[in-house]
Amino acid sequence: MNARRIWIFSVRTMKEILRDPVNLFFGAAFRVLLL
Numbered sequence: 940m941n942a943r944r945i946w947i948f949s950v951r952t953m954k955e956i957l958r959d960p961v962n963l964f965f966g967a968a969f970r971v972l973l974l
Contacts, residue, residue, distance in 0.1 A: 956966045 952966050952969075956963050
């Protein structure tokens, strides 16, 4: 994957998490799965 793609994806995820705090858990779990 591209570093730029990962960065854009991270920014999008952060924006969504800020919009809906409930997504915080899912976002964290998804990041752990990716790593």
